[in-house]
């Protein structure tokens with residue numbers, strides 16, 4: 001049964017997912033536990049949104065493979081899903097626009113649910129129309145919240161000059177909210193404290209501490225694969241099989257986009273390929 005005192009939350013994670021790792025999945029579990037522990041939130045859904053090919057990060061393999069691997073990885077989850085909208089866009093889409101897209105979808109779905117509920121209710125008790133109108137209004141106000149879920153490296157990338165637009169950061173953190181999972185080497189609390197922009201919105205930033213130092217990165221996985229090393233237990237078994245069946249991640253695939261002249265938003269992605 002839904003708890004009327006908690007706000008429903010949908011978590012959205014954006015990234016390359018090249019390929020999806022167990023840590024990406026764990027990030028969702030950690031975030032859900034953390035938010036629900038506060039007693040204020042109920043996490044109803046997680047969405048993984050792999051970036052499109054136009055992101056042109058070095059070594060980024062085709063979106064169709066990355067989306068399929070994410071689908072396989074989440075097959076057994078009751079609440080984490082994959083959405084291919086972002087990956088299907090021909091141009092790179094800024095994260096603020098990806099969030100907006102998903103928020104609109106969420107509102108549209110809520111709206112449809114309200115319509116269905118209203119019809120059911122009207123059939124049952126036609127005379128109480130005023131009550132129906134007010135309850136619909138109330139539900140909209142209390143509709144699900146969408147929060148961006150990321151690792152500390154993404155939060156810290158907010159500080160890289162000319163990477164993110166200031167108004168986008170304000171929109172993401174101020175309007176939607178952020179859940180940030182610690183990653184070895186980073187200190188999100190310190191970073192928030194040192195940024196006036198983030199400090200302003202600190203109440204909307206939920207820092208989740210991962211106590212088990214877990215340095216799985218997609219970069220590490222790709223490196224192991226091109227060296228013919230095992231990646232078992234770093235990735236879900238179904239993803240390991242998919243990688244093998246399609247012979248993904250070789251020295252050649254790592255050179256994809258190596259000659260691309262980087263746009264400002266890609267400078268971070270290149271620098272982050274160090275894990």
Ligand SMILES: Nc1ncnc2c1ncn2[C@@H]1O[C@H](COP(=O)(O)OP(=O)(O)OP(=O)(O)O)[C@@H](O)[C@H]1O
Pocket residue numbers: 013014015016017018023024027149150151152153154181182183184214215216217218219220272273274275
């Ligand atoms: N080990 C980890 N701990 C915390 N967050 C993580 C971890 N690995 C990935 N993430 C987060 O998952 C999201 C998607 O990450 P991404 O696809 O860039 O994976 P990555 O492992 O960082 O990739 P790469 O090594 O290719 O840069 C980002 O928000 C990132 O911060």
Ligand SMILES: O=C(O)c1ccc[n+]([C@@H]2O[C@H](COP(=O)([O-])O)[C@@H](O)[C@H]2O)c1
Pocket residue numbers: 014015016017051055057093094095096154163164165168265268269272
């Ligand atoms: O919206 C922006 O300005 C922006 C700037 C830099 C990076 N991003 C997003 O951040 C994510 C970074 O992923 P990755 O794999 O490069 O670490 C990816 O989804 C990018 O689209 C977004």
